[in-house]
Amino acid sequence: MDQTLVSMDNITKDFPGVRALDGCRFELRKGEVHALVGENGAGKSTLMKVLTGVYRKDAGRIVYDGNEVDIPDTRTAQKLGISIIHQELNLAKDLTAAQNIFLGREPRRGLMLDERKLNEQAARLFERLGIELDPRVKIAELTVANQQMVEIAKALSFDAKVLIMDEPTAALSEAEIGSLFRIIGQLKAEGVGIVYISHRMDELKKITDRITVMRDGAYIDTVATAETPIERIIAMMVGRELYHASGPAQTGKNGEIVLEVRHLNRGKQLKDVGFTLRKGEIVGFAGLVGAGRTEVARAIFGADPIDSGDIYVHGRKVRIRNPYDAVREGIGYLSEDRKQFGCLVDMDVKTNIALPSMRSFVGGLGWMNDRRIGDVSAQIVERLCVKTPGTGQLVKFLSGGNQQKVIIGKWLVRDCDIFIFDEPTRGIDVGAKGEIYELLDELAAQGKAILMISSELPEVLRLSHRIIVMCEGAITGELRREEATQENIMQYATRRIG
Amino acid sequence: MKTAAAGRARGTPLKSGALQQILAFASLIVLVLFFSAASSNFFQFDNIVGILLSTAVTGVLALGSTFVIVTGGIDLSVGTVMTLSSVMTGVFIVGMGLPVPIGIAGGILTGAVCGLLSGLSIAKMNIPPFIATLAMMMIAKGLALVISGTKPIYFTSVKGFSDIALSSVIPGLNIPNAVLIFFAAALLGGLLLTKTIVGRYNFALGSNEEATRLSGVNVDFWKVVIYTITGIFTGIAGIIMASRLNSAQPALGAGYELEAIAAVVIGGTSLSGGKGTILGTVIGALIMSVLTNGLRIMSVPQEWQTVVVGIVIMLAVYTDMMRRRKK
Numbered sequence: 001m002d003q004t005l006v007s008m009d010n011i012t013k014d015f016p017g018v019r020a021l022d023g024c025r026f027e028l029r030k031g032e033v034h035a036l037v038g039e040n041g042a043g044k045s046t047l048m049k050v051l052t053g054v055y056r057k058d059a060g061r062i063v064y065d066g067n068e069v070d071i072p073d074t075r076t077a078q079k080l081g082i083s084i085i086h087q088e089l090n091l092a093k094d095l096t097a098a099q100n101i102f103l104g105r106e107p108r109r110g111l112m113l114d115e116r117k118l119n120e121q122a123a124r125l126f127e128r129l130g131i132e133l134d135p136r137v138k139i140a141e142l143t144v145a146n147q148q149m150v151e152i153a154k155a156l157s158f159d160a161k162v163l164i165m166d167e168p169t170a171a172l173s174e175a176e177i178g179s180l181f182r183i184i185g186q187l188k189a190e191g192v193g194i195v196y197i198s199h200r201m202d203e204l205k206k207i208t209d210r211i212t213v214m215r216d217g218a219y220i221d222t223v224a225t226a227e228t229p230i231e232r233i234i235a236m237m238v239g240r241e242l243y244h245a246s247g248p249a250q251t252g253k254n255g256e257i258v259l260e261v262r263h264l265n266r267g268k269q270l271k272d273v274g275f276t277l278r279k280g281e282i283v284g285f286a287g288l289v290g291a292g293r294t295e296v297a298r299a300i301f302g303a304d305p306i307d308s309g310d311i312y313v314h315g316r317k318v319r320i321r322n323p324y325d326a327v328r329e330g331i332g333y334l335s336e337d338r339k340q341f342g343c344l345v346d347m348d349v350k351t352n353i354a355l356p357s358m359r360s361f362v363g364g365l366g367w368m369n370d371r372r373i374g375d376v377s378a379q380i381v382e383r384l385c386v387k388t389p390g391t392g393q394l395v396k397f398l399s400g401g402n403q404q405k406v407i408i409g410k411w412l413v414r415d416c417d418i419f420i421f422d423e424p425t426r427g428i429d430v431g432a433k434g435e436i437y438e439l440l441d442e443l444a445a446q447g448k449a450i451l452m453i454s455s456e457l458p459e460v461l462r463l464s465h466r467i468i469v470m471c472e473g474a475i476t477g478e479l480r481r482e483e484a485t486q487e488n489i490m491q492y493a494t495r496r497i498g
Numbered sequence: 499m500k501t502a503a504a505g506r507a508r509g510t511p512l513k514s515g516a517l518q519q520i521l522a523f524a525s526l527i528v529l530v531l532f533f534s535a536a537s538s539n540f541f542q543f544d545n546i547v548g549i550l551l552s553t554a555v556t557g558v559l560a561l562g563s564t565f566v567i568v569t570g571g572i573d574l575s576v577g578t579v580m581t582l583s584s585v586m587t588g589v590f591i592v593g594m595g596l597p598v599p600i601g602i603a604g605g606i607l608t609g610a611v612c613g614l615l616s617g618l619s620i621a622k623m624n625i626p627p628f629i630a631t632l633a634m635m636m637i638a639k640g641l642a643l644v645i646s647g648t649k650p651i652y653f654t655s656v657k658g659f660s661d662i663a664l665s666s667v668i669p670g671l672n673i674p675n676a677v678l679i680f681f682a683a684a685l686l687g688g689l690l691l692t693k694t695i696v697g698r699y700n701f702a703l704g705s706n707e708e709a710t711r712l713s714g715v716n717v718d719f720w721k722v723v724i725y726t727i728t729g730i731f732t733g734i735a736g737i738i739m740a741s742r743l744n745s746a747q748p749a750l751g752a753g754y755e756l757e758a759i760a761a762v763v764i765g766g767t768s769l770s771g772g773k774g775t776i777l778g779t780v781i782g783a784l785i786m787s788v789l790t791n792g793l794r795i796m797s798v799p800q801e802w803q804t805v806v807v808g809i810v811i812m813l814a815v816y817t818d819m820m821r822r823r824k825k
């Protein structure tokens with residue numbers, strides 16, 4: 001029996017000046033979890049947008065359930081039973097879970113909405129998925145993980161036969177990922193075909209049956225997950241190895257203590273956090289999502305107020321009430337959410353690079369010295385190998401990796417010696433990840449002190465000289481690089497104190 | 499797609515409103531040509547000067563408003579703060595008998611203080627700009643009436659007060675000072691917005707306030723500075739107003755803030771912040787007064803003039819939205 005649910009053949013899509021998809025292939029079977037991987041810009045999302053009717057293909061064939069179909073718009077895709085769950089969830093925050101699931105299709109009694117039936121239907125969906133969730137709770141009160149469950153339930157309510165999940169675990173903790181995988185298993189058993197887009201290789205290994213690799217808008221290969229080592233998949237994506245063995249240079253052990261944090265407390269989020277950071281050292285903060293790592297970073301940087309605690313910079317006790325104070329102490333923060341907190345996407349590269357140091361570019365008579373801003377930012381662009389046509393380019397047109405370099409650059413211009421990286425490679429494609437790693441190594445070698453938060457354990461192990469593990473707002477363990485393994489980090493990360 | 503986007507590399511953010519500005523400028527030319535063809539009375543020196551003179555007050559208000567609007571904020575208080583500034587000038591000069599320059603300084607200072615207070619309530623008390631300046635609008639309105647005893651203050655006894663706006667410092671050229679002050683203020687505003695650190699932070703704040711804060715910029719301080727700048731321009735408008743009318747009219751002023759905002763928007767400054775130019779605002783203010791003047795010359799009733807201005811605002815914003823959506 002033919003189990004093929006979707007088969008896309010020779011799909012081509014042109015955008016003005018560029019061929020986004022060039023003769024791509026993709027095949028999805030019933031009850032299969034099929035990963036679609038590739039660097040950013042490889043064409044994964046474009047291909048899925050063709051499948052969900054956001055874009056129209058210029059050439060090629062889509063066969064769905066045995067018939068060739070035309071998918072001119074998203075409604076058609078939905079009717080066929082093709083649903084997508086985006087990385088950014090599309091839910092109305094002030095409506096309840098049930099109201100969201102049946103938005104636009106509310107059961108009625110005469111002119112009145114039938115709230116009871118609405119909630120019953122939603123509850124039945126949740127039951128089918130094995131989700132314990134009250135359909136009457138407002139979306140705003142749910143965790144991201146539960147919001148995602150609502151999205152999945154919503155997709156199922158359309159009788160989805162194909163479910164596309166775009167980076168579904170990006171914002172989830174390990175436990176939440178566990179329950180997501182359980183639900184994916186459930187859907188699989190029901191014969192739903194799942195397209196799983198993710199950068200996280202360990203997850204792909206765990207959950208997918210087959211993997212299709214794309215590169216530069218072209219189809220590379222489809223392989224069975226069980227028979228293919230991760231290294232080969234990555235090699236297909238980029239053509240080279242990523243987590244190469246070199247590891248961090250062994251500096252920083254005996255450097256001067258640059259940053260010391262003592263007894264940092266903030267509500268339930270931070271419990272008596274204390275640690276030191278030395279010159280030339282990269283300290284990795286590991287832990288599950290919600291363990292309080294970002295909160296530590298934001299507290300040190302003055303982005304959020306603290307209840308108590310002392311911060312010493314170069315041995316001197318400092319008072320940091322806001323980011324302005326922190327930057328004056330030489331601390332630079334690189335947020336996990338670059339577009340929202342990291343850079344001004346609607347402004348150009350040079351303004352972004354100059355922003356923290358704007359005062360130093362004020363010339364005589366109070367005029368801004370634009371030529372010097374241009375020169376300095378051009379130097380940064382060259383030094384960090386930022387791929388941009390010029391310093392006048394708007395940052396929104398740069399790729400994630402290049403945006404990250406611009407942000408690193410702005411703190412270099414400000415002469416920061418303490419860098420706090422929060423998920424330095426989130427949303428950055430595999431090729432650029434390597435470059436960011438090398439940059440971090442280089443910064444450390446130059447004597448910068450780096451605090452790095454990452455949810456990817458291979459990344460923590462690759463970069464850190466020392467690893468601090470957090471769980472539920474407290475530091476639960478500290479490991480030297482030589483003794484750290486994914487296993488003992490995870491042990492500390494799940495070890496609750498008090 | 500990436501390469502296509504990269505190919506469209508554009509200039510500094512300060513120039514990014516360029517197209518909208520060219521559009522606005524072209525509309526201004528079209529309007530002038532249209533009214534010149536429609537009536538021989540339009541393109542006369544006296545009439546053009548009249549248009550410029552009637553632009554001065556709203557124009558200067560609009561210049562000030564540009565600053566807060568570029569940050570993504572709004573100032574609804576400029577109309578009544580302008581009134582309060584002219585009333586205070588009257589109190590200083592007529593009531594207290596202080597010299598004219600001190601009265602003028604006092605009037606501008608009044609505007610600055612109001613802007614400072616708005617800025618403080620926005621930055622330090624976290625009140626949304628719309629509400630904070632709405633409150634300031636009412637406070638200034640009330641204070642102007644209280645301080646003046648609800649009666650106009652006349653400057654008729656003050657020799658030369660009306661000359662501030664109406665005579666001409668350039669001999670032989672019959673262009674009133676109010677117009678020159680407007681252009682000088684525009685030049686000053688343009689330099690502030692494009693060449694100084696305030697201007698840079700102005701655009702940064704409007705582009706992404708939180709990212710700006712996390713870049714170590716003291717955003718609270720600069721917000722207060724920017725609202726104070728708006729207040730200073732408002733104070734200047736108050737002086738021009740008082741001099742033109744040779745009196746401080748406590749009941750006048752409400753509604754001017756909306757005309758100022760309209761001029762800013764027609765000039766291509768985005769209400770969502772991060773984009774805008776002073777030149778655009780000047781053109782926007784001129785479009786408003788050319789329209790009013792031209793329609794009056796063509797004997798279109800005043801009620802209909804307002805309708806037309808409303809439609810123009812809609813069209814201006816619509817073209818801007820369409821242009822943005824295309825990108």
